[in-house]
Amino acid sequence: MKAAPARPDVVPFIAVWSGEQKHRRTVVYSGHGGIAYADEAPEDRDQHGVLWDARAEGRGTGRPQYGNVHPTRQRVAMQYLLCQVCGKPADRDDRGVLWLIENNRGDWKGWPEGQMTTHPPVCLPCAGQAVEMCPHLIDSSVAVRVRDSEACAVYGRMWSSSAFGAPVRTANAEVVSYGTTAARWVLAGQLVRSLHRCTLVDLQHELGTRR
Numbered sequence: 001m002k003a004a005p006a007r008p009d010v011v012p013f014i015a016v017w018s019g020e021q022k023h024r025r026t027v028v029y030s031g032h033g034g035i036a037y038a039d040e041a042p043e044d045r046d047q048h049g050v051l052w053d054a055r056a057e058g059r060g061t062g063r064p065q066y067g068n069v070h071p072t073r074q075r076v077a078m079q080y081l082l083c084q085v086c087g088k089p090a091d092r093d094d095r096g097v098l099w100l101i102e103n104n105r106g107d108w109k110g111w112p113e114g115q116m117t118t119h120p121p122v123c124l125p126c127a128g129q130a131v132e133m134c135p136h137l138i139d140s141s142v143a144v145r146v147r148d149s150e151a152c153a154v155y156g157r158m159w160s161s162s163a164f165g166a167p168v169r170t171a172n173a174e175v176v177s178y179g180t181t182a183a184r185w186v187l188a189g190q191l192v193r194s195l196h197r198c199t200l201v202d203l204q205h206e207l208g209t210r211r
Helices: 071-080 124-133 203-209
Strands: 015-017 027-029 035-037 064-069 096-102 141-160 168-177 186-201
Touching: 071 186, 096 124, 096 186, 124 203, 168 186, 186 203
Parallel strands: none
Antiparallel strands: 015 064, 027 035, 096 141, 141 168, 141 186
């Protein structure tokens, strides 16, 4: 759930900068069940009605915080299939959009079909840079071409009802599917896509074909 590793002169599009402070918003009970902001505006929720974490927009202000993900930019990158590093359109060919995902081949038969991820896709130049900067990615991740993907869930902090007159934040951050009761109680921080019609590819070969 972290922003992609990078060297100091390459700051991922989805990374938070120190000047992008969290907005302090009061969380209350929603009239439809779950949580809401006391001063809620329509743009605080996505098209599925899920409430999103609020953070200032100031990319390039202050210092990059590589381990933190900006909720709005991550959501935009996932919605429009933009590269998580540069923010431009991710690489696409007749086999689909290019993703770098954790190498979890042993998780189930047919993996990565149906894999859920919070990591947006990548463009080829940025994928090549990532492997050069972080050689361990060769062993810890795989390149996948994805023909179909679905924005099916969010990752965020859960809230619950309490006896003290206001909802309380729990200690749990979870992946919550759209359309569930839990989706009313999550403050989303990242959009999740499920990957379908996947083809494992050799990233070095992919890079070589574009030179």
